[in-house]
Amino acid sequence: MKFKLTxxxxxxxxxxxxxxxxxxxRFFYGLGAVxxxxxxxxxxxxxxxxxxxxxxxxxxxxxxxxAVYLFNVERLHSVVRPAVLTAFxxxxxxxxxxxxxxxxPWYIWHQLIYMNPHSVMFEVGICVMSYTTVxxxxxxxxVFERFNLKTPIKWIQKIYPVLIILGILLSTLHQSSLGALxxxxxxxxxxxWYTPALPFLFFGSAIAVGLAMTIFESTQxxxxxxxxxxxxxxxxxxxxxxxALWVNALLRFEDYFxxxxxxxxxxxxxxxxxxxxxxxxxxxxxxxxxxxxxxxLSPGGLYLASVCTVLGFITNRLNVSVIGFETYAGHHYLPKxxxxxxxxxxxxxxxxxxxxxxxxxxxxxxxxxxVKPRLRSETGPAVSTPVLGHAGD
Amino acid sequence: MSKALLYDSTICIGCKQCxxxxxxxxxxxxxxxxxxxxxxSAHKFTVVLTKDDKFMRRICMHCEHPACASxxxxxxxxxxxxxxxxxxxxxxxxxxxxxxACAFAQPKYEWQSLNPRIRKCxxxxxxxxxxxxxxxxxxxxxxxxxxxxxxxxxxEARDRIRQNPANYVPRIYGLNEVGGTSVLILSSMNVEEYxxxxxxxxxxxxxxxxxxxxMEKVPDFIPVWTLVLGGIYWVSHRRQEVxxxxxxxxxNGSAT
Numbered sequence: 147m148k149f150k151l152t153x154x155x156x157x158x159x160x161x162x163x164x165x166x167x168x169x170x171x172r173f174f175y176g177l178g179a180v181x182x183x184x185x186x187x188x189x190x191x192x193x194x195x196x197x198x199x200x201x202x203x204x205x206x207x208x209x210x211x212x213a214v215y216l217f218n219v220e221r222l223h224s225v226v227r228p229a230v231l232t233a234f235x236x237x238x239x240x241x242x243x244x245x246x247x248x249x250x251p252w253y254i255w256h257q258l259i260y261m262n263p264h265s266v267m268f269e270v271g272i273c274v275m276s277y278t279t280v281x282x283x284x285x286x287x288x289v290f291e292r293f294n295l296k297t298p299i300k301w302i303q304k305i306y307p308v309l310i311i312l313g314i315l316l317s318t319l320h321q322s323s324l325g326a327l328x329x330x331x332x333x334x335x336x337x338x339w340y341t342p343a344l345p346f347l348f349f350g351s352a353i354a355v356g357l358a359m360t361i362f363e364s365t366q367x368x369x370x371x372x373x374x375x376x377x378x379x380x381x382x383x384x385x386x387x388x389x390a391l392w393v394n395a396l397l398r399f400e401d402y403f404x405x406x407x408x409x410x411x412x413x414x415x416x417x418x419x420x421x422x423x424x425x426x427x428x429x430x431x432x433x434x435x436x437x438x439x440x441x442x443l444s445p446g447g448l449y450l451a452s453v454c455t456v457l458g459f460i461t462n463r464l465n466v467s468v469i470g471f472e473t474y475a476g477h478h479y480l481p482k483x484x485x486x487x488x489x490x491x492x493x494x495x496x497x498x499x500x501x502x503x504x505x506x507x508x509x510x511x512x513x514x515x516x517v518k519p520r521l522r523s524e525t526g527p528a529v530s531t532p533v534l535g536h537a538g539d
Numbered sequence: 540m541s542k543a544l545l546y547d548s549t550i551c552i553g554c555k556q557c558x559x560x561x562x563x564x565x566x567x568x569x570x571x572x573x574x575x576x577x578x579x580s581a582h583k584f585t586v587v588l589t590k591d592d593k594f595m596r597r598i599c600m601h602c603e604h605p606a607c608a609s610x611x612x613x614x615x616x617x618x619x620x621x622x623x624x625x626x627x628x629x630x631x632x633x634x635x636x637x638x639x640a641c642a643f644a645q646p647k648y649e650w651q652s653l654n655p656r657i658r659k660c661x662x663x664x665x666x667x668x669x670x671x672x673x674x675x676x677x678x679x680x681x682x683x684x685x686x687x688x689x690x691x692x693x694x695e696a697r698d699r700i701r702q703n704p705a706n707y708v709p710r711i712y713g714l715n716e717v718g719g720t721s722v723l724i725l726s727s728m729n730v731e732e733y734x735x736x737x738x739x740x741x742x743x744x745x746x747x748x749x750x751x752x753x754m755e756k757v758p759d760f761i762p763v764w765t766l767v768l769g770g771i772y773w774v775s776h777r778r779q780e781v782x783x784x785x786x787x788x789x790x791n792g793s794a795t
Contacts, residue, residue, distance in 0.1 A: 265611055
């Protein structure tokens with residue numbers, strides 16, 4: 147096949163090149179050279195985005211699997227495979243990200259032998275390892291199907307109920323535990339984000355983001371791979387998203403109300419600006435949008451609402467992990483460009499692998515025909531997906 | 540009985556001999572340049588701060604219930620029964636959770652290293668086990684840093700405050716903070732002015748309890764949640780089976 151240099155491919159290559167440079171800096175000169183982390187700011191972008199956001203964005207896997215296999219919502223069946231794929235890739239890449247952030251990544255297996263059951267980090271580690279394994283098995287049927295291997299599919303089908311229940315159990319545990327990680331710092335994290343309810347808030351928002359991400363990636367892949375958009379599925383997800391957002395919003399309100407912070411959060415301050423940004427993106431815009439039936443039934447409206455939700459909760463995770471510490475640390479932390487480039491490289495690799503998987507595996511069963519060439523003008527908000535859709539050409 | 544250090548800033552003359560003894564004990568470089576550094580770091584475990592003509596030492600507090608030890612996923616930190624909170628470098632994976640968890644911001648990191656370690660005062664555990672004082676206490680010319688049994692030191696600190704109330708802020712910092720620490724501080728000024736976290740802010744609750752309250756529920760949560768999920772799965776699939784069977788029956792019924 148002939149390799150054509152399109153705009154998005156150039157972007158992809160540049161991202162990968164810079165990422166590779168940063169990787170070399172990281173592993174030949176150390177964390178101090180590659181990042182702006184310091185003794186005052188021991189956790190930076192890689193924990194805030196790669197870990198917290200990465201795991202949250204991959205929550206669609208357990209949400210959709212739960213809806214379809216646990217609650218028998220058959221209508222969502224067509225989004226199970228892309229959701230599981232996203233989750234599997236997300237967790238693999240998050241583990242790659244962790245290898246950058248850990249100071250001594252070659253000892254990561256110590257988790258398995260020197261266990262400290264009191265540590266939330268230990269729980270997260272074990273759950274993530276186990277859940278990635280579960281996702282691997284949930285993903286395997288795609289590969290078996292591709293090569294027409296019937297027997298192993300049957301084996302997987304036999305253990306499927308166990309995989310489903312185990313997957314949801316592990317997800318519940320570690321999605322909430324990521325919030326519990328921050329419970330240890332009552333005197334450091336800003337009260338806007340430090341609350342005993344953190345585990346609940348993290349779990350609740352993971353479900354909302356899981357639904358939003360599924361809408362986002364369905365719309366995106368419809369554009370990128372020339373699939374037809376399954377609007378009824380998206381409408382169903384949009385309705386669920388609205389409910390999930392309301393539940394989350396009520397939880398947040400309750401939390402601020404009980405801790406007597408309602409007066410403080412409306413007063414302008416450095417933290418308040420970021421909180422407002424977070425609340426507007428995560429709640430105000432998507433809830434308003436989705437409350438209109440007309441929006442809830444339109445692909446564009448659903449897309450916009452889900453993108454806002456995702457951005458809002460990304461802001462939330464970064465507030466918890468970065469903004470909420472700045473007052474305590476006494477200085478602002480802005481990641482070095484090399485930190486950004488490693489994160490970008492990992493995200494871009496995720497898009498590329500997703501594209502490759504869709505191309506070579508029966509992720510969207512109806513897409514059997516080769517991807518039809520796309521028009522340049524179609525790109526629009528599709529950001530890097532188009533390139534990546536062709537990344538394997 | 541566990542050992543502790545009592546630091547009385549009113550007796551301290553700011554000679555920084557504790558800094559150099561500490562560096563020597565831990566095989567760290569120490570020269571005029573390091574001596575002038577007013578912060579703790581991976582190569583400076585203790586620092587004597589100067590404000591006006593008063594001094595204050597900063598050092599790992601060796602909490603009775605150390606947050607660093609409770610959060611470490613591989614258990615690389617632990618509190619020994621003698622008092623010191625020590626670090627097993629060979630276990631460490633470098634996640635830096637201890638650094639974020641510590642209320643006193645004591646663990647520091649070798650940011651420039653390719654195989655970085657967490658560094659902090661470990662209260663000379665070898666010397667303590669051997670029945671000797673810590674290096675800093677031994678060298679202190681005025682007794683500002685005193686080594687001994689924690690209970691005895693608390694008694695002594697109380698006596699000093701009682702005998703000389705004008706000299707002291709009437710409290711022992713570290714007595715109850717975060718559940719008590721093995722380093723106790725007496726001072727004529729509020730220790731907060733030297734960067735120590737305010738007592739009111741960190742509270743008397745041992746820090747590990749904040750996550751412990753959640754973690755202790757996990758062993759119960761796992762079986763309960765598994766049962767709930769399994770139950771939902773069973774119910775919804777049973778429903779499906781029944782619906783299928785009924786449909787089948789209807790079909791057969793209408794056929795006959």
